[in-house]
Amino acid sequence: MAGFHVRSVLVTGSNRGIGLELIKRFIGKPNPPEVIFATCRDPEGVRAQELKNLASKHPNVVILQLVSGMEPTRAYKQSRILSPETTDSASIKAAAIKAEAHLGGTGLNLLINNAGVMPPSTLESATPEDMLSVYNTNVVGPLLVTQAFLPLLKKAAQGSNQKGMSCSKAAIVNISTVLGSIEKTPETFSFMPVVSYRCSKAALNMLTKCQSMGYKQDGILCSALHPGWVKTELGSAQADLTVDESVSGLIKVICELSEKHHGVLMSWEGNTLPW
Numbered sequence: 001m002a003g004f005h006v007r008s009v010l011v012t013g014s015n016r017g018i019g020l021e022l023i024k025r026f027i028g029k030p031n032p033p034e035v036i037f038a039t040c041r042d043p044e045g046v047r048a049q050e051l052k053n054l055a056s057k058h059p060n061v062v063i064l065q066l067v068s069g070m071e072p073t074r075a076y077k078q079s080r081i082l083s084p085e086t087t088d089s090a091s092i093k094a095a096a097i098k099a100e101a102h103l104g105g106t107g108l109n110l111l112i113n114n115a116g117v118m119p120p121s122t123l124e125s126a127t128p129e130d131m132l133s134v135y136n137t138n139v140v141g142p143l144l145v146t147q148a149f150l151p152l153l154k155k156a157a158q159g160s161n162q163k164g165m166s167c168s169k170a171a172i173v174n175i176s177t178v179l180g181s182i183e184k185t186p187e188t189f190s191f192m193p194v195v196s197y198r199c200s201k202a203a204l205n206m207l208t209k210c211q212s213m214g215y216k217q218d219g220i221l222c223s224a225l226h227p228g229w230v231k232t233e234l235g236s237a238q239a240d241l242t243v244d245e246s247v248s249g250l251i252k253v254i255c256e257l258s259e260k261h262h263g264v265l266m267s268w269e270g271n272t273l274p275w
């Protein structure tokens, strides 16, 4: 970890919960990134106030508006399956253009796809709207964000003189969950069914594996991380871990990621989890 130096990082869904704490931890590092892109859906909204306060004190924090997902097609709009305010690939492209301008010719070292949703959903209650909108945010979002920022990640990898893979060079970290692990489902299902969420995170795990195959030759490390069960709006007040405990673990794991973690699902404690 001593040699860890991420020059630039981007975290999606960073106005609250795990994303906001990740931003705070990057700011507080002894060798903080020179540029910390903190993305959120509504930078002018009340829910972004804490992030805005941080950015006003730390010039290396750059807030970008980004909605994780795709814009609804006409058919979807007509059927009102996807709501425009939760889906917007144009905002992703616009954020990538702004980030590129801000980086001034250098690449992006670390992309953390953190934004996610977990509405209640059982085998009985799951609806097409629920399944599609959760998939859109939790899977299509990370896919589109990665596509948009890939040229900057490649630039970082090409510009690095480091051997091997690491977050200091170029990396994609998808914040997933053990609830997306098919092998672990018998142990976790009765405790938390959340069917639409589980299916979307299993798909995010597959996306991570596909990205690890596709971007290996570019030297871009791709991993999925499970943050534990965390006391956030998504995780609820009954969760096991404080945000502080979870993100301390996540940061340690992120700092230590290397080739052996490429295409792997890891827990916040650094253990490998089965897909």
Ligand SMILES: NC(=O)c1ccc[n+]([C@@H]2O[C@H](COP(=O)([O-])OP(=O)(O)OC[C@H]3O[C@@H](n4cnc5c(N)ncnc54)[C@H](OP(=O)(O)O)[C@@H]3O)[C@@H](O)[C@H]2O)c1
Residues within 6 Å of the ligand: 012, 013, 014, 015, 016, 017, 018, 019, 040, 041, 042, 047, 066, 067, 068, 069, 086, 087, 113, 114, 115, 116, 117, 118, 137, 175, 176, 177, 178, 226, 227, 228, 229, 230, 231, 232, 233, 234, 235, 236, 239
């Ligand atoms: N908490 C847990 O126990 C737990 C466990 C396992 C995995 N995770 C994963 O950890 C990640 C962060 O979760 P969290 O617990 O920090 O949740 P959270 O406190 O509810 O925060 C979710 C973040 O995602 C953003 N977001 C939601 N939908 C979005 C969209 N369509 N576009 C852009 N941003 C969007 C939210 O923005 P708004 O403020 O605009 O809504 C918010 O910033 C998620 O991927 C989640 O699946 C959490």
